[in-house]
Amino acid sequence: MSQHLESGKGNQGHHDKYINIIVNARPKKVDSDRISYEEVLELAFPGEVDPNIVYTVAYVGPQTPDGTLVAGQSVTIRNGMKFDVNKTNRS
Numbered sequence: 001m002s003q004h005l006e007s008g009k010g011n012q013g014h015h016d017k018y019i020n021i022i023v024n025a026r027p028k029k030v031d032s033d034r035i036s037y038e039e040v041l042e043l044a045f046p047g048e049v050d051p052n053i054v055y056t057v058a059y060v061g062p063q064t065p066d067g068t069l070v071a072g073q074s075v076t077i078r079n080g081m082k083f084d085v086n087k088t089n090r091s
Contacts, residue, residue: 003045018030018042019031019032019078019079021034021035021056021077021080021083022081022082023040023078023082023083024044024083026045027091030077032077033041033076034074034077036069036072036073036074037057037069037071037073037074039074040069040083041055041057043083044058044083045085053088054087054088054090055085056068056086057069057083057085057089058086061077061082063078064076064081080088
């Protein structure tokens with residue numbers, strides 16, 4: 001990943017340009033103003049992303065239209081944006 005993502009713990013003092021977002025009701029910090037579908041999945045399910053599972057990513061945020069992300073897409077993020085990631089087995 002080209003962006004630094006973290007779970008909201010540690011790394012204090014690294015720099016203060018983090019954007020605070022919420023992924024599946026958990027606070028996360030990102031040091032870029034864009035996030036990709038794949039990066040949201042990794043924040044939602046660290047180390048557990050499975051190619052046999054279909055993931056849906058929906059987001060809402062301040063001063064941002066609500067939307068969804070699919071593989072290969074990214075979105076500009078703002079402090080306080082919320083992402084909901086759900087998984088479903090492929091049939």
